[in-house]
Each structure stands twice: as C-alpha cells, then as structure tokens.
Amino acid sequence: MIRTLYHGWLSPFSREVRIVLGEKGLDFDMVVEKVWERRPEFLAMNPTGEVPVLVETEGQVLSGAGVICEFLDESHPKDTLIGSDLLVRAETRRLRDWFGVKFYTEVTRNLVDEKLYKQFMGMGAPDSVAIRAGHENLGPNLAYISYLTERRRWLAGENFSLADVAAAAQLSCLDYMDDIPWPEVPAAKDWYARVKSRPSFQPLLEDLIPGLKPPKHYKNLDF
Amino acid sequence: MIRTLYHGWLSPFSREVRIVLGEKGLDFDMVVEKVWERRPEFLAMNPTGEVPVLVETEGQVLSGAGVICEFLDESHPKDTLIGSDLLVRAETRRLRDWFGVKFYTEVTRNLVDEKLYKQFMGMGAPDSVAIRAGHENLGPNLAYISYLTERRRWLAGENFSLADVAAAAQLSCLDYMDDIPWPEVPAAKDWYARVKSRPSFQPLLEDLIPGLKPPKHYKNLDF
Numbered sequence: 001m002i003r004t005l006y007h008g009w010l011s012p013f014s015r016e017v018r019i020v021l022g023e024k025g026l027d028f029d030m031v032v033e034k035v036w037e038r039r040p041e042f043l044a045m046n047p048t049g050e051v052p053v054l055v056e057t058e059g060q061v062l063s064g065a066g067v068i069c070e071f072l073d074e075s076h077p078k079d080t081l082i083g084s085d086l087l088v089r090a091e092t093r094r095l096r097d098w099f100g101v102k103f104y105t106e107v108t109r110n111l112v113d114e115k116l117y118k119q120f121m122g123m124g125a126p127d128s129v130a131i132r133a134g135h136e137n138l139g140p141n142l143a144y145i146s147y148l149t150e151r152r153r154w155l156a157g158e159n160f161s162l163a164d165v166a167a168a169a170q171l172s173c174l175d176y177m178d179d180i181p182w183p184e185v186p187a188a189k190d191w192y193a194r195v196k197s198r199p200s201f202q203p204l205l206e207d208l209i210p211g212l213k214p215p216k217h218y219k220n221l222d223f
Numbered sequence: 224m225i226r227t228l229y230h231g232w233l234s235p236f237s238r239e240v241r242i243v244l245g246e247k248g249l250d251f252d253m254v255v256e257k258v259w260e261r262r263p264e265f266l267a268m269n270p271t272g273e274v275p276v277l278v279e280t281e282g283q284v285l286s287g288a289g290v291i292c293e294f295l296d297e298s299h300p301k302d303t304l305i306g307s308d309l310l311v312r313a314e315t316r317r318l319r320d321w322f323g324v325k326f327y328t329e330v331t332r333n334l335v336d337e338k339l340y341k342q343f344m345g346m347g348a349p350d351s352v353a354i355r356a357g358h359e360n361l362g363p364n365l366a367y368i369s370y371l372t373e374r375r376r377w378l379a380g381e382n383f384s385l386a387d388v389a390a391a392a393q394l395s396c397l398d399y400m401d402d403i404p405w406p407e408v409p410a411a412k413d414w415y416a417r418v419k420s421r422p423s424f425q426p427l428l429e430d431l432i433p434g435l436k437p438p439k440h441y442k443n444l445d446f
Contacts, residue, residue: 047367048321048325060310062313062317063317064316064317064320066316066320067313067316067317067320068313070312070313070316071309071310071312071313074309074312075309086294086297086298087283087294089293089294089297090285090290090291090293090294093287093289093290093293094285094286094287094290097287097289097290098271101324102271144270
C-alpha cells in the first residue's frame, strides 16, 4: 500500500513531516483530516486526535511530528537529518523542541490558530490579546534564528537538520498569513531563503487554502 | 569534573533525568536551580531558563528532559531505554511525549505548579479552575495507563523504557501532593509499584521539600 499522511491546512507539524518525506525521497499520498470532527477511525489511529499521522507502506501507524521524523530518519539513515555526532544530535533535538514546542506555543498557535481556525470553524473574531502576544514573541525568536545562522551554516550546525525543518515549517505557516517582518531580520531571511529553495520545500509553497490567499512573496524564492 | 544536574523541586522533567542517570548507573551531583531568579549564568546554559540542565563530565551542556534522556541512552547504549526495534522506538517516543507534553500540560501543571509554585513564590491562592481541570484530566490519563499495562508488561512494550520513566516522573510529583486516587486504578497502581521498586527510583522517594510533607504512602513500596 502507498504511504499516507493525514495532515491539516497550515499545520506546522504536518509540514515538518512533508519536508522530511521529501528530503528522504519517499512517495506518499496526503489526506486532509478535519481534526475537529473527531472521526472514530482517526482517533483509533491517534488517541490525541491530532495530525500528523503517517500510515506506512505495511500499515504501521505513527503519530506526532517529532516521533515520525525520528522514525523516518532511522528507517532511511542515508543523509541523516539528526546528525552522527552525539552532541550535534542533542543540539538538533533541542532546537527541534524549541520550534516544535516553545515557538509553536508562544507564536504560531497565537497567530495561525487564532486567525485561521476560528474563521473556519465560525468561532468568532480572533482574540486580540493572543494576536498581540504572538507578534511580541515572534521578535525574539526571529532574533534567535539570526543569532544562530550568523554563527553556523544551519541552525544546529554544519548540516541541514530536523532543527531547520521544524523552524521553517513553523515560519512557513506564519509567512502564509504574511505575519513575518522579513526586512527587519535579514539573517533569518537569508536562512529561510536557503530552506525555501530546497526541492523538499516546493510542495508547501503550492498549498492553497480555500478562501485564504497567501501574500505574493510566499511562493517567491527571491522574496 | 563531576556530572552536574541542575534541577527543581517536584520538577517532573528533572525527575525523568534523575531516573535515567540511575538506570545507567552514572554518578552525578545535583544543584537546585531557582528558575524564577533567572540567573544569567543559568540562562547562558539554557536560554529557555528551564530545568533540567545537565553538565557532562567534559563540560558539555545539555538541556530538556527528552534531549538529555536520548543523549544518555545514545552515549550509554547498554540496556537501551528506547528500544532497538524501530516501531518500539517510535512507540516509546510517542508515549514519552504523551506524558512529557500532553499529561504535563493537562494535569501536572494544573495541580503541582498551581499549588506548589504559587505558594513558594507568594503568588496567592491556586486557581480553582486550573485545579478542577487538572483533576478532571487525570482520570482519563490514569485509565490510559491501566489500558496499556493490561496489554503490555511496560507502557511501550516488553521492556522498561523512557515511556515508563516519563509517566512515573509525572505521577511521582502528583503523588507527593497526594493527588492520585490509587484505589480507583488498580492496574495503574500495580505498574507504578513496579516502577517504584526500581533502585533508580529510590532517591526520588527520599526528596523532602521544605514546608511540604508528602503523604505516608509516598515512600511506601507496598502502598
């Protein structure tokens, strides 16, 4: 059977998995899962009720971006995205968690979830306190990306890794909503342009969410 | 130099690392870090400002329970706590995240942080809505532990793993506050008794937080 990814629109965690599948050159189908419907068949695959869920070619079910990405890197170890040196692996995972947990909680959830999901689900206007907090927290995080990339080729070291994948997946969702002040953060922008030019990233730039157009620069590699 | 763990009182994440260090038979010193003081030297080691932070024998600095435990398992691979089979490894990590992220957010933070840290920091009475949410979320999570341990020897499969470590670390903090209705959940209690009897767990049972005594059964292996 063909590998299938259950994902969500502008779900940064689904995007992490899509990039890693692309980096590893693996074929897969995608199915949009409307998580708020809480389908029993989906809950049976992942009791948390969240995307992403990956069903592998032999039917094995995996859930959670961090778990799936580690699994894909271990099952396709060529060109590792975690690193071989133990300290590089720890640094990669530290930054993966930074963007996948801390950045998501402080920024992406406040901006993307507030604006996008409330609109889709008819839950009323976005919470202005959350939106303000999201923008305020974005600044120091973009500065941290600049800080790291001024000292290293990629976020966790010399090689492109799950840290870059996690950070770019989050930023790509914010960028779709035109929430990133690129001119103010040239080093972060330079790093993001390099991620954006990777073949694994192209499918994300083709995403079109019904009723919500991205800004012109979203697809542009030279933004 | 001696390995040093910067930890916090009733910090479930610090406890995860303490158990793993014990399982691996590694010597270490412990230093209580009052994270709310935001010491510059500590922030330089971990910009998130959170415990645990582990300084290794050659001065390498690691932060975050998940990151540190993976590092310790990779650097001391004998008797792996993650597993060798790729799907077991994924299941271990799924459950580590379940307890380290979801359970912590839904339960431990609402109960332990509300009651303990507000008291220490003179932040007033605990928020009764948070306390109620914590207790309500605890039930389904204890039921999930029972469900898993009725089907498997340990949470992620046949072997004791980081999943058991993460779950028991969270529960031990709640148990110190006498927040677990053990008589109602015999299967979860049986599993916890088995974790509690491991030598790596004994130091946690000796913890005494100034001004806050644990219930009598906290230390008792036959509770």
